[in-house]
Amino acid sequence: MAALWAVSGLRPRPGPASPWSLPPPPRPAKSSLWCSRTESELRVLDMAASAVATAASKGNGGGGGRSGPSEGSSARKKKFPGPLATAYLVIYNVVMTAGWLVIAVGLVRAYLAKGSYHSLYYSIEKPLKFFQTGALLEILHCAIGIVPSSVVLTSFQVMSRVFLIWAVTHSVKEVQTEDSVLLFVTAWTITEIIRYSFYTFSLLNHLPYLIKWARYTLFIVLYPMGVSGELLTIYAALPFVRQAGLYSISLPNKYNFSFDYYAFLILIMISYIPLFPQLYFHMIHQRRKVLSHTEEHKKFE
Amino acid sequence: MKHYEVEILDAKTREKLCFLDKVEPQATIAEIKNLFTKTHPQWYPARQSLRLDPKGKSLKDEDILQKLPVGTTATLYFRDLGAQISWVTVFLTEYAGPLFIYLLFYFRVPFLYGHKYDFTSSRHSVVHLACICHSFHYVKRLLETLFVHRFSHGTMPLRNIFKNCTYYWGFAAWMAYYINHPLYTPPTYGAQQVKLALAIFVICQLGNFSIHMALRDLRPAGSKTRKIPYPTKNPFTWLFLLVSCPNYTYEVGSWIGFAIMTQCLPVALFSLVGFTQMTIWAKGKHRSYLKEFRDYPPLRMPIVPFLL
Numbered sequence A: 001m002a003a004l005w006a007v008s009g010l011r012p013r014p015g016p017a018s019p020w021s022l023p024p025p026p027r028p029a030k031s032s033l034w035c036s037r038t039e040s041e042l043r044v045l046d047m048a049a050s051a052v053a054t055a056a057s058k059g060n061g062g063g064g065g066r067s068g069p070s071e072g073s074s075a076r077k078k079k080f081p082g083p084l085a086t087a088y089l090v091i092y093n094v095v096m097t098a099g100w101l102v103i104a105v106g107l108v109r110a111y112l113a114k115g116s117y118h119s120l121y122y123s124i125e126k127p128l129k130f131f132q133t134g135a136l137l138e139i140l141h142c143a144i145g146i147v148p149s150s151v152v153l154t155s156f157q158v159m160s161r162v163f164l165i166w167a168v169t170h171s172v173k174e175v176q177t178e179d180s181v182l183l184f185v186t187a188w189t190i191t192e193i194i195r196y197s198f199y200t201f202s203l204l205n206h207l208p209y210l211i212k213w214a215r216y217t218l219f220i221v222l223y224p225m226g227v228s229g230e231l232l233t234i235y236a237a238l239p240f241v242r243q244a245g246l247y248s249i250s251l252p253n254k255y256n257f258s259f260d261y262y263a264f265l266i267l268i269m270i271s272y273i274p275l276f277p278q279l280y281f282h283m284i285h286q287r288r289k290v291l292s293h294t295e296e297h298k299k300f301e
Numbered sequence B: 001m002k003h004y005e006v007e008i009l010d011a012k013t014r015e016k017l018c019f020l021d022k023v024e025p026q027a028t029i030a031e032i033k034n035l036f037t038k039t040h041p042q043w044y045p046a047r048q049s050l051r052l053d054p055k056g057k058s059l060k061d062e063d064i065l066q067k068l069p070v071g072t073t074a075t076l077y078f079r080d081l082g083a084q085i086s087w088v089t090v091f092l093t094e095y096a097g098p099l100f101i102y103l104l105f106y107f108r109v110p111f112l113y114g115h116k117y118d119f120t121s122s123r124h125s126v127v128h129l130a131c132i133c134h135s136f137h138y139v140k141r142l143l144e145t146l147f148v149h150r151f152s153h154g155t156m157p158l159r160n161i162f163k164n165c166t167y168y169w170g171f172a173a174w175m176a177y178y179i180n181h182p183l184y185t186p187p188t189y190g191a192q193q194v195k196l197a198l199a200i201f202v203i204c205q206l207g208n209f210s211i212h213m214a215l216r217d218l219r220p221a222g223s224k225t226r227k228i229p230y231p232t233k234n235p236f237t238w239l240f241l242l243v244s245c246p247n248y249t250y251e252v253g254s255w256i257g258f259a260i261m262t263q264c265l266p267v268a269l270f271s272l273v274g275f276t277q278m279t280i281w282a283k284g285k286h287r288s289y290l291k292e293f294r295d296y297p298p299l300r301m302p303i304v305p306f307l308l
Helices: A002-008 A028-053 A083-114 A121-134 A137-144 A151-170 A173-177 A179-203 A209-217 A219-244 A261-299 B029-039 B087-106 B125-147 B159-179 B190-218 B235-241 B246-262 B265-292
Strands: B004-010 B016-023 B048-051 B073-080 B084-086 B155-157
Touching: A083 A121, A083 A137, A083 A179, A121 A151, A121 A173, A121 A179, A137 A151, A151 A173, A151 A179, A151 A219, A173 A179, A173 A219, A179 A209, A179 A219, A209 A219, A209 A261, A219 A261, B016 B029, B029 B048, B084 B087, B087 B125, B087 B155, B087 B159, B125 B159, B125 B190, B125 B246, B155 B159, B159 B265, B190 B235, B190 B246, B235 B246, B246 B265
Parallel strands: B004 B073
Antiparallel strands: B004 B016, B048 B073, B084 B155
16 A cells, blocks of 8 residues: 555645646556455445444444445455546545535634634534535435445435534524534534545545544544534423424324424434444444554555 | 255355255255254244355255256255244234224324323214224235235244334324324315225225235145236226236325325325335336246336336
């Protein structure tokens, strides 16, 4: 892996990533290596990222990630995303990396300006909404097959993030000043910067070990941090939902239907209990597999 | 007559599990499974999957040893399918639930609604009609399971019963709660709407039953033969001209009728979910018909005429 990096002459760019100055997409000759190493890692690490992304992936059944069971060995993919798709994905991932960097910088600047870490949500509200909602495109990527992940799982994961942003934080104004919001926003921000830069490097066919390590290690702290922030925020929103009857319909009505958003939020919170441990320990397992696999591979270089 | 020897290995560990000698060449896989059970009684035949290749397809019970591509010493690989439960048991359980649960709500058994409503009766005639239709539907299903259907497979994995019952019982409770609620609102267009919906419901129930009978008649008792279904003299079966699985078409129609009758959103959602699942099944069935029969009528669609 290190040898390949040296040979390709690519270096990670320190400045803002410009899509137009990127090297051309990998030639077919390299694709088999891409398929055998980073492709399977992509699948494996997709699971890691998706697990860190959220715990509320329902219907997961056994804590699987975005794709099926990962193979540590070379899983050659027959449908390799063409050069156009690869270029698009590189652009997408670079833009997302940049977006979450903007959020990170915004948080830091707001903290320095205010002198406290309370109510920082307002300073990054717009980019947070924009870039997190933009992740909906990832569902499309799976649906059209340029990313080898399950549409269903990706949908659950992205939708639950989007749910927290719009249906909880945006909708219940009173929770926006809660510290729990900062907790999950920070966790998400660090995770997403690593995840999207990981994808970018993988697509460009050289992956610095640091990024891989980060993606597989930081979740140990970030994942519980994010889940705590999410749960505390939902919990904080409950009384206001009850008071305002937010998003709730009661009987009688023409369609003989009722919905209690308060009860729904409680159900969501309860669903974290079976899901979080499954995903967390699955990722720990993946970590052992992938990081030890790399160690072995390094021995042969 | 030369006798065969059969050795059975575990598909995952390649461990030798059983060695059978003096097996008749005409022996079927079913008979071999029975012999295997003798040495490993915890693996009854229904949960055995025997195959020629550890990663290959399961052999069928009817396959004859002599006709398989094996020498006189056959090596079969075994996979445990897990605890099995018979289809009949699953069907009976999953259909009896909704029948019973709906009636609990209809009679407003205590703790479902407020105490002042215990054992009261709805003042809307459509609520009584809905109870009759819903109950009729599930009684029909139970009777068909006992007397009409001829199943290709005897069993399915045990965990399916939990999944299926959750689905049927859960939705039944959800629907029944609203339809029998003291604050239920009858359909906007009144008796006209209910009459139309009832007509749709009855036609589709008759249609669904007709298809089940036609499918039964395709297959003699105790056999597992598969034939292309064709329309019979019964007009309800003429839907076979346009659709591979008219039983599913009629089923969706029944539930749409019930949804219109009760004007209840949960019923509509149940119909939608059911439609999605049945479409998946219909497409699969259609595909296997096309694979198996080269002269399969080209006009037919899986579940919705001309469309889907």
